[in-house]
Amino acid sequence: MSIREQIAFLEELSAIDSEIRRxxxxxxxxxxxxxxMRSDLKGLEERLKRDRETLAQIEKTRSEQHVELRQMSSQIERSREKLQRSRNERESNAAQREIEELRKLxxxxxxxxxxxxxxxxxxxxxxxxxEAKRVDLAGAIDGSAPGTQASLAALEAERAQRADARQQVVGKLPVVLYRRYESIRTRRPVAIARTYDGTCLGCHLSVPPMMFQKMRRQEEFERCPNCNRILYYMPPEPATGSTPAADPSRA
Structure with a gap:
């Protein structure tokens, strides 16, 4: 397999990988x-549960306070009766103090x-x-879930098709070249780059002149010394309507 054919397969593989990444x-x-949204809904439901428990405790405490209030009112009335029945100043003062304490309580x-x-x-x-937020959010989930599930199913089907196409391209590449490609792809989303003037179009930095001259013969792949991508030479396409220039690598 010529290096030009390998370049074509590498570019096809890189394009498929970009689509799969998208x-x-x-x-x-x-x-x-x-x-x-589901997490937000769960959080709202937990918050509602806590708030309802808090409200129930408040209502219970308030009910107990009302019972105590009625009991104190009854005690105040009994203390007033005791004050009226007091037979001396000591009993009168004691009843008065009791009434004041009960009134304060x-x-x-x-x-x-x-x-x-x-x-x-x-x-x-x-x-x-x-509760209003919970109802709105639950409605939004119910409304968007079917559409989201359909969209997810379509994307997963598309991904499966891309994965099948990828396997076909991988089978056409030399094993060593593919392993090299995968090793680079674990560090960089795009593992390949081309050059036509001595500048790597992956990192936009110049490669050594001797390396570039060697690459122009298109005999083997190189690795960019700056970004470590698989680097290959691709002559520039001639401008539309112009006479194709001679490939300097064939001189």
Missing amino acids: IDEQLDKQRGSLEG HRDREEEIERLNSASEGARSAIDVA
């Missing part, structure tokens, strides 16, 4: 988008209930907002 990027993007419970009322309203508001 397809893989699209697959990752679409899968990531759908998975991202009563006010503390009222303030606590007000705080719990505000916390309950805030929790309900947060739940309503999160």
